[in-house]
Every structure is written in C-alpha cells, then in structure tokens.
Amino acid sequence: MEFFKSTKTYDFMGKSKAAMVFSIVLVLASYVLLFTKGLNYGVDFAGGTIVQVKYDKAAPIDLIREKLKVNEIFHGATITEFGSPEEVIVRLKSSSDSVTKDVGDMAHAALDGTGEFEIRRVDIVGPKVGSELREKGIMSLLLATFGILIYVAFRFEWRFAVASVVALIHDISIAIGAIVLVGLDVNLDVLAALLTILGYSLNDTIIVFDRIREGVTTSKTTDLAESINGSVTRTLSRTTLTSLTTFFVVFTLFMFGGEIIHGFAFTLLVGIVVGTYSSIFVASPVLMWFGFDIKGYRGKLAEKAKRAAEKDRMRAQYEQGTI
C-alpha cells in the first residue's frame, strides 16, 4: 500500500506564500485569544483546591452549590461535571496550610447530606508552590527550546536551527491558542504535552531537513526551491505515516484514557496536526527566506572536506616522519 506516488514531485514551495498567510492568521488569532480570553490556569499553577467527588447516582450539582455557600472559604467555588454525570469536580481558589484540617476536609464535611458519595481526589496547591511551578514551567519550555536550537545548529547550520525554532514557536503558539479556545485547565500535564510537542514537532522537521541537507549535497540543482520540493516530497510518506500512527494512539488516549488525561491528550492531538503541517509548510520556506544558499553551503562543505583531507595528509606525513 502507498499513499503518495514516488514519481511525482509536489510543488510545496509554490504554495508557501498561501501557507504563510494561513499560519500567520492562526498564530495571530492564537495570541489574540491568549491576551483577551487568557489561559485558564488550573490549581497546579494558580494554587487552590480541587475536590473530585463521585456519587452513586447523578450528582446533585445545585444541592452541592447550596451546601457550599454556607462556608465563606468556598466562596467562588465552581462545580462542574467530570467525565460522567455521577462525578463532579469542585474547584476552589483558596488553599489552606493546615496539615490536620485542610480545605478538602472542610469540603468533605460541607457535602454531608448531599447523598452517597466518595471523595476520589483532593489536590491542594499552596500559592507558593503554584508560582514556583509556573516559573519552573516557563523555564522548562525556554530551556528545551534553547537546547534544541543549539543541537540543531550544531548538527546542521544556524539557519536550520532558526527555521526549526520558528516552526516550534508556530506550533506551540497554535497549540496554546487551541487550549485557550476550548478553555482547558492548564495544569502540569498540559505543560508536559507542550514539551512533548516541542520534541515531536521538531522530530518531523529534522527528518525533512535531513533530506534537504542530503539533497543539497547529492543533487546537482542549485535551485533551492526545487531541491526543497524534492526533499519534502520524498519524506512526505514518512511524515504523514508517523503522524498518523502517533495520531492513532493519542486519539485512543483522548477517547478512552479517562477524564484526567483528557487535557494532555487534547493538547497533543493539536500539536501533532500542527507539527506535521509546519514541518512541511513552515520550516522549509523559512529556511529559504533566511537566505540559505546552496552554493555557499556546498562551498563550506567542500572547504570542510578539504581541511579534513589536509589534516589527514599532515598526519600521514607526520607519521612517515617527513615533518
């Protein structure tokens, strides 16, 4: 079975302008969302308390709301269904620092008389831990991006590195836009998903870049667009296939993995789709626009080879004792 004909070369670069407009619109839309609606930080980053309660029948949300009104500590509590009608999550902005009697215990007591229930999960994150986790989260995204930038620059060339980081920022921005759009609670798992997107989206880009590098050194053409088209076409099967298999598994995770893993799976799904798109339509055009030039690159390679040869010659002479 084959998805793409191997004999035909698709003209990706010809569509790069349209793709760029599309990308810019998406990225801008994402930032507009981010700065107007804003991220919905969950307890991990904002601090606060969540209590997950499972009832033996449909949860009496109104009654729960009524009961929680009694204590001031629950002021501003939100109660939402979680995965099934029996299960609810109570979110509180407040946290408490008492070890023996915390907000979770108080919520437990307050819910007395709402029916048969079981407290399945209590997360309390103090404000200090919340801000610490937020700092660490931002640090980790920056650090990962930086590490990847260095690696790609080291293995390829700086323009490749810059192009791949542009693609990364593109992917992360759109993923964040999607997170804001659906109002996902941003917790540690979503951050983990974003970091995975960093690694994954780059994975695709690198496979394409590797081909471009190879194409530049082996083919005779000096037209970069033509060379890129050829390389992207030849990796097209692989790019789509791997994205497909990864999409399969993340989709099953999204469907069957349970409510807790939902945000994680959703973020990854968006990341996989955007990452695949960007490795084809964003990374390569950026490479070209940054003025990557085939002749120059070949010249550099030739020089490198010459230097290596020279070194070998010197060594040979040295070993023979002529110097």
Next chain:
Amino acid sequence: MKLNYRIVIFAATIVFGIFFSIPSLLQTEKGAKITLGLDLQGGLHMLLGVKTEEAVKSRLKSIASGIKHYTDKNDILIDGLSPKAESVMFSILDVDDTKLIDVMLKEIEGIKVDVSAEDYKISLTPESVISTKKQSVDQAIETIRNRLDQFGLAEPTVARQGEEKILVELPGIKTQEEEQRARDLISRAAKLEMMALDEDRKMRVYQMTESEAASYGDVILPDAAQEGVKHLIKEIPILDGGMLTDASVGFDQSNRPQINFSLNAEGAQIFGDFTGRNVGNHLAIVLDGEVYSAPVINERIGGGSGQISGNYTLQEAQDLAIALRSGALLAPIYMMEKRSVGPSLGADSIRASLIALLGGFLLVVIFMVVYYRSAGVIANIALIANLFIILAVMALFGATLTLPGMAGIVLTVGMAVDANVIISERIRELLYQGVSIHKAIEQGYENAVRAILDANVTTLIAAVVLYAYGTGAIKGFAITISIGILASMITAILGTHGIYTMLESRISKSHDKAFWFGIKADR
C-alpha cells in the same frame, strides 16, 4: 538464513526484556517490580514546609530554661528572664555572681552575649541560627519518618526537597479516616513540657489578659480536658520533651488508657530538683500548649517518670505514644501541597490507560501490516520488544509508573514505529531506483539512521528537561518516553536490521516485493 551480531544482540535484549518484565506483569512474589505511582494505586502525597523560625524561638526558650535551672540551683538571683523572638534577656541582682554566670554561659554553644553592667542579652550567632534552622528540618524529616515507620504503612517516603521542604508520600492509604490519622500523626508537635504554675497569681487567671500575664513572665494555657478552663503558667518550662526517653500506653486505676513516660538521667535530675524545692506547689504537664494535668507536688519525685492522662481512646493513646517516642517537632510544619487519590480512582485510571494502550497498539500494529506487509510485521516485532524493554528497565531501576507515564508508553507505541517507517520508506525508494535487495537494505539503513538519531535526540532533550523540571507524576512521563526512545534505537534500528540481514537471501530469491515491502513488484 544466517545469524549476525545484530540479531544476537536483539535476541538478547528480548530475553532481557521478557525476563525482567515477568515479575511486574504476572505480579510474582520474587523479582524487582515496577512501582505504581500514587495516582495509579491511590495514596497521599504531601509537600510540607517547616516553620524554621519557630525552631530558633524554641532554642532560645530552652536556653532560658537552662539559665533558670542553673540560677535556681546555685542561688543566683536574677530578674526579668524572658525569651524574646530573637534573644533572651535577664539581669543579675548581685554583680558578684557575674563569674558564675559567665561560667555557665561559656558552656552554651553558638550564642552571642552582650553585657552592659548587670544586664545580659543573649542571642544566637548567625551561623547558629542557620544550623538551628537546618537541624529543625533534618529533625522533622527524621521524626516524621520514625512516626510513619511505627504507624504501620507500607513503604512511606519521607525526603527533603529543596532547603526547607519535606516530601511525604504514603501509598496504600485507603480511606479518609486513615488519611486523617496519618496527617494528625505527622503534624503533631508532640512537645511535652513540665511547667510550673504561677502560684501567687493563679486565682486571677480569668481576669487576666495575655499581655498582662506576659508582664509577669507567665502564659495562659487552656486545659485539655475541660472546655473553658485556663491555667496561669510560668513561661519558662522546667524541662521539655527533649529529655524524654520512652513513652508507652498504660492504664490508670479505672482502666482508661494513659501515657507513661520516662526521662533520661539529666531530665530526672532536673525534675527531682524542681519537685524537691516545690512541695505543695502545682506541676503542670503540658502537651502541645494544652495542660493535661496540674497535680499538687506531694514530695520530691525521683526516678524521672510520669503519666499523662486524658480522655483518650486506645488508638489516640497509641498514636500519641508514637509521636512522643519519636520526638517532638522542633518547628511546626505546614502544608504546601497535597494530592490525595482514592484507590478506586487509581484503578479507574489504570483501566482507562490500559484500554488506550491496547487500542492504540492494535491500531498501529494493524496499520503497519496493511501498509508495509512483511516489513510491517518486522517493525511490529521491534515494537513489542520495545514495550517489554520499557517494563524491564523500569522494574530494574525501581522506577515509578504514573498515569502520565502510561501516556508516555502509549505515545512511544506511536513514535517507536517511526524509525521503521523512515527505514522502510528509504528501502522502498531505493527499490524503485532498481538497486538490489541487499543494497537497498544496507543503504536504506545507512541513510535513515542519521536522521533517526537527530530526531530522537531532540525528543530526548525535551524529555530530559521535563524530567529535571517536572514534579511528581509528570516525571513518570519523561521516564517512560526516554526509555522508549533509547530502547527503540536497539529494537527498531539494530533489531530490525538484524532480521533483514537474516532473511536477506530469502527476500532476494522471492522477488515478491509486494509481500516483503508492500510495493508493486513490477516497478
């Protein structure tokens, strides 16, 4: 068919993978097994902070106790002895006692003494403040660990995090009651103090304010048993729980549980001295700021043992004895983060993630066979081997499998076949160019490996950062995905290459490229 080094290594890794994952998969008695994270098996995770500045205060208080005991014993008259937040002050009435005082103060380590005429001001040196704080965290960790060990839970974790934080993880907490009991036990200060009543003013305690009491060097403490009853007590304790050697549950005359405790030699000495001098007065036994009893001293009490009686249930008495035995917390602790997961939710999470794993696995496996035929089967063998290796390595290193970790394994299923997709695509491409099977395989691998390595390294960079910066369950994701990627280098690159080499002569003979690589044979 011929053997080659790659297939031998691959076979060895498969044997390794299966062998070491058996204990985890079949839950055998022996052998290293994967530990399930708290989010999967249920349990309590807490990050506790230590109020270290309180430890400094209590150090000063205990210095004050020492001074009081020394001056009483040597008949030195002093005035205004009181521990403040950062120093202890007092003044001597007779300047001739200066020498005696200096002898005593020399004995105490880590203090700075300011003297102006008869006024003394004793404060801790900066180094001593730091070491007191550090010690209070060390001691809290030790104490909490001791208490939990005696509580009887399986494998509690108590570890320092950062400078002043303590991570406590209790797997296997099943019920709300159990959790409450564990939290009570952990946070209990268990600070036992023998204190003296202010005999002259105790009748006025109900008319007195805190600040007025403080002006006499007293504190007002509530009674543990009777609501509303208060006692006026001298602020500087006679001795504190640091000199306690043992505490156990006993029963009083009416067969109610009580705590019997005994003091070490020094404590017994101080206790004996005090009771000898104060016959007819009251002695208050104070625990965590509440007065448990205040009996009249009938005679000098030697031997250094005593009882605490209260309205305990047997379990409360036992927990209290544990807390006392394992020592007081020098500084109070507070909750910074708590995550508690009930066992039923953990079981649900395991089931859901297993369904996702199985579903994703089947989809990928079927897809690979449909698309690549035999090459897909070979890739699937590598994939299965990969899963075993992840389990085996995790079991061997005692790594913890969390819910995000399960997600990492699911994701690995999708990504591990990537290497084989890249390789197969390369081989197909070369076959289209009309090269021989042998050349297509060898060159295909050669071309593909470089790209696979580069791509995997970037994912690894992200995973390592996630491990370094992630907390708790998220680390589990970084672990499984890293192991998965590293294992795929062996299974998907080396292993499948070995299989191809082994089958090469057969593939060459058959000419059926549709069967072997899923492409039309005529091209």
